[in-house]
Amino acid sequence: MDKGWGVVIVAAGRGTRMGTTESKQFLLLQDKPVFIHTLEVFAAMDEVSEMVLVTGAADVERCQDWVKEYRLESHVRVIPGGKERQHSVHEGLKALGTDWVLVHDGVRPFINREQIMGCMKAAMSGGAAVLAVPVKDTIKQVNAEGVVTATPDRSSLWSIQTPQAFRLSSLLIAYESADRDGFLGTDDAMLAERQGMSVKVVEGSYTNIKLTTPEDLEYAAFLLKGEKKR
Numbered sequence: 001m002d003k004g005w006g007v008v009i010v011a012a013g014r015g016t017r018m019g020t021t022e023s024k025q026f027l028l029l030q031d032k033p034v035f036i037h038t039l040e041v042f043a044a045m046d047e048v049s050e051m052v053l054v055t056g057a058a059d060v061e062r063c064q065d066w067v068k069e070y071r072l073e074s075h076v077r078v079i080p081g082g083k084e085r086q087h088s089v090h091e092g093l094k095a096l097g098t099d100w101v102l103v104h105d106g107v108r109p110f111i112n113r114e115q116i117m118g119c120m121k122a123a124m125s126g127g128a129a130v131l132a133v134p135v136k137d138t139i140k141q142v143n144a145e146g147v148v149t150a151t152p153d154r155s156s157l158w159s160i161q162t163p164q165a166f167r168l169s170s171l172l173i174a175y176e177s178a179d180r181d182g183f184l185g186t187d188d189a190m191l192a193e194r195q196g197m198s199v200k201v202v203e204g205s206y207t208n209i210k211l212t213t214p215e216d217l218e219y220a221a222f223l224l225k226g227e228k229k230r
């Protein structure tokens with residue numbers, strides 16, 4: 001029997017680039033913590049059978065309280081993460097018992113069902129898929145002296161987002177291999193690519209931002225106002 005889809009939402013980072021006292025995943029957007037906005041999108045999907053929220057060890061209890069407050073306790077388990085994003089994702093993967101997995105950043109609250117479904121469908125036909133958008137700027141490679149060394153052809157460059165979708169057993173093998181080799185990647189697909197897996201890119205939306213630096217909060221408030229009007 002197909003054991004369906006599990007979701008790992010990572011929210012164990014410190015948000016150093018945001019520079020706030022409170023970690024960015026716990027900041028309020030229209031009175032609701034950022035990570036709750038994110039959880040609610042996945043919790044509303046019948047296609048999702050298991051969901052794990054990975055947070056800092058010191059934040060597990062207050063996250064459980066928030067999860068109860070927003071009536072998500074039947075959907076979400078809260079577990080402690082690790083030092084880097086990759087370690088947190090690995091903890092989440094080990095906690096799941098599904099056939100397929102979506103990995104998503106807790107600080108990308110503007111994801112929607114349509115984009116998630118696109119990613120799931122592409123993974124089920126090809127094994128792995130990531131949401132992404134074509135880059136809008138010209139990208140240059142620059143050396144330590146601040147001098148341009150190359151201008152890659154923009155038509156082949158994409159800005160990679162989450163969710164990223166995989167067969168759980170394959171991604172676990174990729175994570176174990178990275179762990180053994182001391183390899184640290186900046187997204188989940190990088191680890192799958194190391195195993196020779198083919199990763200399909202699914203075009204998403206420029207509004208699926210990762211809250212990273214202070215100006216992102218103003219844009220997030222603007223986006224949320226627009227959502228409420230619809």
Ligand SMILES: Nc1ccn([C@@H]2O[C@H](COP(=O)(O)OP(=O)(O)OP(=O)(O)O)[C@@H](O)[C@H]2O)c(=O)n1
Nearest residue numbers: 010011012013014015016017083084085088106
């Ligand atoms: N040890 C870590 C580090 C990051 N993350 C999560 O990974 C996502 C994307 O990471 P990023 O934006 O880099 O978050 P931070 O590490 O918190 O930010 P910064 O690098 O500015 O400190 C976030 O939801 C973050 O909470 C995590 O679960 N565990």
Ligand SMILES: C[C@](O)(CO)[C@H](O)COP(=O)(O)O
Nearest residue numbers: 085105160161162186187210
């Ligand atoms: C996984 C990710 O969100 C894809 O864009 C991103 O790579 C996370 O990177 P960060 O260094 O943790 O911001």
